[in-house]
Structures are given as C-alpha cells and as structure tokens.
Amino acid sequence: MDQFYIITNKLKDQDYKITNEIRDYIESHGKKCYLSEKDGEGHILPGTVPEAAQCGLVLGGDGTFIRAVRDLGERSLPLLGINLGTLGYLTDVELKDFQPALDRLFEGTPDIEERMMLEGIFRSSRKDIAMNDVVLAREGKVRIVSFNVYVNGTLLNTYHADGVIISTPTGSTGYNLSAGGPVVEPTAQMIVVTPICSHALNTSSVVLSAEDSIEVEVCEGRYGRQEQVALCFDGTEQTTLVTGERVCIRRAEQTAKFVRMSQESFMKTMRNKMKGN
Numbered sequence: 001m002d003q004f005y006i007i008t009n010k011l012k013d014q015d016y017k018i019t020n021e022i023r024d025y026i027e028s029h030g031k032k033c034y035l036s037e038k039d040g041e042g043h044i045l046p047g048t049v050p051e052a053a054q055c056g057l058v059l060g061g062d063g064t065f066i067r068a069v070r071d072l073g074e075r076s077l078p079l080l081g082i083n084l085g086t087l088g089y090l091t092d093v094e095l096k097d098f099q100p101a102l103d104r105l106f107e108g109t110p111d112i113e114e115r116m117m118l119e120g121i122f123r124s125s126r127k128d129i130a131m132n133d134v135v136l137a138r139e140g141k142v143r144i145v146s147f148n149v150y151v152n153g154t155l156l157n158t159y160h161a162d163g164v165i166i167s168t169p170t171g172s173t174g175y176n177l178s179a180g181g182p183v184v185e186p187t188a189q190m191i192v193v194t195p196i197c198s199h200a201l202n203t204s205s206v207v208l209s210a211e212d213s214i215e216v217e218v219c220e221g222r223y224g225r226q227e228q229v230a231l232c233f234d235g236t237e238q239t240t241l242v243t244g245e246r247v248c249i250r251r252a253e254q255t256a257k258f259v260r261m262s263q264e265s266f267m268k269t270m271r272n273k274m275k276g277n
Contacts, residue, residue, distance in 0.1 A: 061085020
C-alpha cells in the first residue's frame with residue numbers, strides 16, 4: 001500500500017502532533033498521505049475522500065472508528081485503527097506500535113476483514129446505517145414502553161422494557177453485552193435482538209439470521225397514552241418515533257472493512273480488552 005488517508009479525532013490530537021508525526025513517517029518512506037477534511041461537527045465532508053486512497057488510518061478510539069465507518073458510507077475504505085482512546089476494542093494498533101504496523105502495510109496488502117452492517121428504514125423513506133447497533137429506547141419519564149418485534153412479518157414477541165437493541169456481531173460486545181446479550185464472533189453473519197431491562201423473568205436475547213427482516217413497532221401506552229421513543233443508530237443520529245411508528249431493520253449492502261494486523265484470536269482480544277470493564 002502506498003496511498004493513505006488519515007482520519008483524526010481532534011479532541012484526542014488537538015494540535016495534530018500525532019497526526020503530523022504519522023504523516024511524516026509515511027511520506028519519509030515515499031508514500032502519499034492525505035488528511036481528512038471535516039465539518040464543524042467533526043464529520044468527514046462528503047466528496048472529499050481521495051479516490052486514490054487505499055487505506056484509512058483512524059486516530060482515536062472506538063467512537064472515532066465507528067464515526068469514520070458511518071461517514072465513509074458506500075466508499076467502504078479499509079480502515080486501520082490506531083488507539084488514542086482508552087478501551088480501543090475496535091482499534092488494532094496501539095500508538096507506540098504505529099511504525100512497525102505501517103512498515104507492514106508498506107510491504108504489501110494486509111488481511112482485510114469484512115463485518116456486516118445494518119440498515120434501518122423508517123417513515124417510509126428515511127434511512128441510516130449502523131456498524132454496531134440500532135437502538136429504540138424510551139424518552140422522558142422513567143416508565144416501561146411496549147414494543148412489538150416482527151421477524152419476516154411474523155410477531156416474534158412484545159417486549160415491555162426500557163428499549164430494544166438490534167445488534168450486529170461487531171456490536172455484540174457493546175450495548176448488547178451491557179444489557180445481558182450474548183457475545184458473537186465479529187465476522188459471523190447474524191443479528192441479535194436484546195431487550196433493555198425487560199419487565200419479565202424469562203425474556204432472553206434472540207439470535208436471528210442475517211437474512212431476516214426485523215420490524216420494531218412502538219406500542220400504545222396504558223390508557224391510550226401516546227409513547228415517544230428515541231431511535232438511535234450507533235448511538236449518534238437520533239430520531240423520535242411515536243406510537244404506531246415502525247423501523248424496518250435488515251442487513252446493509254455495504255460492509256465495514258477492518259485492516260487486520262494482529263494475529264491474536266477474537267477470544268484472546270476480548271479477554272484482554274474487557275478485563276476490568
């Protein structure tokens with residue numbers, strides 16, 4: 001590889017000292033380097049990603065990595081995360097190791113790992129994508145909300161809960177795990193449905209095929225009360241849905257592409273990263 005695109009979290013590298021150090025190292029080896037252009041909200045400006053770029057270097061933590069995947073959309077550039085955060089579960093390289101990691105990229109094409117993503121459609125035509133999860137959660141007062149969950153048009157269950165998480169295998173170690181859902185090997189092809197604080201003793205997560213279509217409907221509250229819930233994609237973009245509205249969730253056409261430098265197994269990585277968390 002000889003064309004690199006750096007995506008920096010400005011909050012973690014405010015003076016671009018680390019960014020410039022990595023750019024200088026790339027250019028000192030005769031390679032080309034581009035820096036991402038962002039708007040005031042920190043999103044990559046549409047149409048500014050160079051066509052020649054072969055690999056994106058994400059400088060930040062897990063949140064930066066997820067935002068980069070979402071911002072790139074159908075561009076689907078292979079990404080290597082360089083951890084400037086804390087947990088860094090999605091980032092493959094620690095900052096102190098960036099030079100040997102880049103040396104390996106200079107020498108040839110690395111292993112590229114593809115991860116499935118989700119697409120959510122709501123209000124007939126509005127769409128968004130998620131690498132980790134699509135979440136519906138109550139807004140306002142602390143009270144239980146009811147959700148009808150349909151799979152391929154058939155009612156799976158009615159959850160009386162704080163919300164529902166629809167997760168990819170990659171996202172299974174995030175909010176899904178915190179809500180008691182199962183951990184799934186990240187390259188698997190499946191979708192996990194997990195209620196949040198369900199008001200029932202026997203409510204467990206359900207693991208579905210990646211080919212299934214899932215609809216979540218906001219039910220009417222007690223005494224005919226209209227409910228409001230927050231619909232969130234990867235914990236970022238948020239829309240309010242009300243009683244009777246639905247979101248349809250299915251596998252997205254695009255995938256997230258991870259540049260894999262480590263040969264460690266998923267189980268070992270999870271054990272090391274999740275220790276104490």
